[in-house]
Amino acid sequence: MAKTYKIAVIPGDGIGKEVTPWAQQALEKAAQGEAEFTYEHFDLGAERYLRDGAILPEDEEERIKTNDAILLGAVGDPRIKAGILERGLLLKLRFDLDQFVNLRPSKLYKGVTSPLANPGDIDFVVVREGTEGLYCGAGGAVRRDTPHEVATEVSINTAYGVERVVRYAFQLAMKRRKHVTLVHKKNVLVNAGDMWQRLVEKVAAEYPEVTHDYQHIDAATIFLVSDPSRFDVILTDNLFGDILTDEAGAVVGGVGYSASGCINATNEFPSMFEPIHGSAPDIAGQNKANPTAAILSAAMLLRHLGFDEAAAKIDAAVEADIEELGSTQRSTDEVGRDILARIA
Amino acid sequence: MAKTYKIAVIPGDGIGKEVTPWAQQALEKAAQGEAEFTYEHFDLGAERYLRDGAILPEDEEERIKTNDAILLGAVGDPRIKAGILERGLLLKLRFDLDQFVNLRPSKLYKGVTSPLANPGDIDFVVVREGTEGLYCGAGGAVRRDTPHEVATEVSINTAYGVERVVRYAFQLAMKRRKHVTLVHKKNVLVNAGDMWQRLVEKVAAEYPEVTHDYQHIDAATIFLVSDPSRFDVILTDNLFGDILTDEAGAVVGGVGYSASGCINATNEFPSMFEPIHGSAPDIAGQNKANPTAAILSAAMLLRHLGFDEAAAKIDAAVEADIEELGSTQRSTDEVGRDILARIA
Ligand SMILES: CC(C)[C@H](C(=O)O)[C@@H](O)C(=O)O
Numbered sequence: 001m002a003k004t005y006k007i008a009v010i011p012g013d014g015i016g017k018e019v020t021p022w023a024q025q026a027l028e029k030a031a032q033g034e035a036e037f038t039y040e041h042f043d044l045g046a047e048r049y050l051r052d053g054a055i056l057p058e059d060e061e062e063r064i065k066t067n068d069a070i071l072l073g074a075v076g077d078p079r080i081k082a083g084i085l086e087r088g089l090l091l092k093l094r095f096d097l098d099q100f101v102n103l104r105p106s107k108l109y110k111g112v113t114s115p116l117a118n119p120g121d122i123d124f125v126v127v128r129e130g131t132e133g134l135y136c137g138a139g140g141a142v143r144r145d146t147p148h149e150v151a152t153e154v155s156i157n158t159a160y161g162v163e164r165v166v167r168y169a170f171q172l173a174m175k176r177r178k179h180v181t182l183v184h185k186k187n188v189l190v191n192a193g194d195m196w197q198r199l200v201e202k203v204a205a206e207y208p209e210v211t212h213d214y215q216h217i218d219a220a221t222i223f224l225v226s227d228p229s230r231f232d233v234i235l236t237d238n239l240f241g242d243i244l245t246d247e248a249g250a251v252v253g254g255v256g257y258s259a260s261g262c263i264n265a266t267n268e269f270p271s272m273f274e275p276i277h278g279s280a281p282d283i284a285g286q287n288k289a290n291p292t293a294a295i296l297s298a299a300m301l302l303r304h305l306g307f308d309e310a311a312a313k314i315d316a317a318v319e320a321d322i323e324e325l326g327s328t329q330r331s332t333d334e335v336g337r338d339i340l341a342r343i344a
Numbered sequence: 345m346a347k348t349y350k351i352a353v354i355p356g357d358g359i360g361k362e363v364t365p366w367a368q369q370a371l372e373k374a375a376q377g378e379a380e381f382t383y384e385h386f387d388l389g390a391e392r393y394l395r396d397g398a399i400l401p402e403d404e405e406e407r408i409k410t411n412d413a414i415l416l417g418a419v420g421d422p423r424i425k426a427g428i429l430e431r432g433l434l435l436k437l438r439f440d441l442d443q444f445v446n447l448r449p450s451k452l453y454k455g456v457t458s459p460l461a462n463p464g465d466i467d468f469v470v471v472r473e474g475t476e477g478l479y480c481g482a483g484g485a486v487r488r489d490t491p492h493e494v495a496t497e498v499s500i501n502t503a504y505g506v507e508r509v510v511r512y513a514f515q516l517a518m519k520r521r522k523h524v525t526l527v528h529k530k531n532v533l534v535n536a537g538d539m540w541q542r543l544v545e546k547v548a549a550e551y552p553e554v555t556h557d558y559q560h561i562d563a564a565t566i567f568l569v570s571d572p573s574r575f576d577v578i579l580t581d582n583l584f585g586d587i588l589t590d591e592a593g594a595v596v597g598g599v600g601y602s603a604s605g606c607i608n609a610t611n612e613f614p615s616m617f618e619p620i621h622g623s624a625p626d627i628a629g630q631n632k633a634n635p636t637a638a639i640l641s642a643a644m645l646l647r648h649l650g651f652d653e654a655a656a657k658i659d660a661a662v663e664a665d666i667e668e669l670g671s672t673q674r675s676t677d678e679v680g681r682d683i684l685a686r687i688a
């Protein structure tokens with residue numbers, strides 16, 4: 001008998017609301033007979049905040065935690081000051097739910113035009129640390145709005161937090177082409193960089209089959225443009241991972257094809273799956289947004305729950321859809337229906 | 345009568361030694377009749393460090409300060425632990441000499457192949473803050489090499505330090521296409537980001553002709569690939585500037601064509617000019633390195649000293665050389681001679 005999973009759904013703002021239902025439908029169709037899903041919807045994001053000032057009320061966060069996984073659409077609205085929703089909702093969930101692996105695959109699909117003249121065969125995954133670094137919110141300001149203002153931002157990195165994500169990257173590499181590239185800026189950020197490098201050496205010793213190398217973040221942004229096919233697993237911290245995955249999204253033809261998992265690899269709390277793109281207020285409500293990335297995030301969710309075959313069905317459907325129809329103008333619903341029809 | 349300027353020359357390591365003499369020759373030829381140069385050579389870099397352990401002795405730094413400008417080749421050697429020369433020499437000079445503007449033009453020359461399929465007309469300048477942010481070396485580690493290790497890196501940002509570089513960017517924009525793009529991550533780094541944004545608004549009010557906008561660093565890395573011609577002046581902090589300029593270098597066909605000025609805009613201390621590329625130990629000593637970026641750094645030096653016409657001569661010679669011969673295989677000396685011959 002099919003087991004039932006409880007999914008918390010946070011469609012969020014703008015196009016998030018339009019693409020998330022397609023992710024749910026893909027989930028159900030791909031897992032038919034194997035798993036069933038019940039949904040609990042959470043009205044969180046810019047509209048809720050503008051309506052009643054709530055960002056992530058404690059009782060709602062507690063209810064989110066009782067679910068097996070989270071599907072998120074997109075959060076954000078230009079009317080709201082930068083940082084409020086990001087730190088109050090998105091990052092708060094990542095941190096409180098200890099989603100220490102931010103997993104972001106980049107793949108150049110057949111049928112997608114890369115902005116690169118000779119992109120080669122791009123297929124890598126960024127393993128971005130999700131609960132430390134400059135994202136801690138540790139920082140402050142004195143003498144604000146005076147000529148003597150000083151503002152700080154503190155990057156906090158722990159051996160506990162780094163080692164677990166390093167280990168995740170090496171485990172993942174074992175299932176792939178067995179190469180890990182650590183990206184940091186250890187020639188300047190010597191304290192954190194040195195710790196990352198030492199922990200990579202330590203864990204690497206446990207995985208003799210996996211080769212590894214190191215690149216400074218500045219050099220890595222060059223290679224993403226000049227030779228992206230060299231990468232298999234990129235392992236990096238929270239801020240560098242944010243930067244590299246957006247550049248990677250551009251290189252594989254746009255963040256519209258990139259999904260992301262915020263993963264609590266110990267399963268103590270639910271993991272969260274989302275497209276990399278934002279809420280895109282300029283095209284919201286017009287049935288224009290491409291639901292592909294959201295549908296790919298459903299595949300990541302299935303893989304996380306252990307349904308590798310069901311996940312592979314979605315991936316294959318997306319791949320075939322893009323190859324055949326990727327360059328045609330279609331509405332959100334058309335793309336959604338086309339992909340759904342291919343999920344065998 | 346031609347005025348004489350004292351130039352401190354730090355060829356450094358690897359190909360730095362091969363390209364720097366060409367920068368000196370370009371300097372002399374372009375400024376003939378207008379300015380003369382005397383050189384004081386400083387033996388600093390990896391080889392010196394490996395020989396006698398010295399990185400930047402105090403008396404040598406004091407002598408460097410007595411010069412009118414500094415020409416730097418490249419510093420670095422894989423035998424030396426990351427951070428030692430960077431922080432002890434390169435960053436120490438930038439900080440001690442208060443070189444608060446790190447000026448990095450990116451231009452796609454005719455004759456250079458960009459890795460982008462449709463690069464468009466790329467011609468922008470990154471104004472990178474050079475004396476603050478995560479580069480301060482403020483950070484530390486406790487319980488090193490234990491499972492309880494914590495390592496921090498602190499970004500320090502002051503209104504004093506930010507406002508002066510913001511002002512420089514707007515002044516520069518007035519001489520260009522009159523647009524400034526602030527790049528930061530103000531939705532996460534809310535303390536520093538908010539201060540940068542406020543100071544941009546303040547200074548922008550003094551330059552009504554200059555338009556300005558804002559991009560998060562992650563979005564900026566996308567636009568550098570998808571639409572780089574949109575940029576005129578990019579204004580950003582020390583770390584984001586490091587990252588963006590390397591990506592920009594890749595987009596305009598390789599860091600081999602990118603020069604950089606570490607500028608003390610008040611002239612209290614000498615400014616420093618260098619190619620963006622590193623010491624490239626793999627091709628060092630083989631007469632293979634391209635001296636173009638070093639020669640372009642000589643043009644920046646001339647412009648800084650007020651010799652705009654002489655600088656323009658070098659720029660024009662480089663431009664013509666690349667357009668005609670950019671795709672041919674040439675030795676360091678051949679490229680140097682070819683460019684020199686074109687300096688009218
Ligand atoms: C919205 C923002 C806080 C977030 C981040 O920086 O992590 C986003 O850019 C992402 O990459 O998911």
Ligand SMILES: CC(C)[C@H](C(=O)O)[C@@H](O)C(=O)O
Nearest residue numbers: 187188218430431434435586
């Ligand atoms: C060598 C390193 C310290 C330096 C930096 O990060 O500033 C380099 O990457 C640069 O961009 O000049």
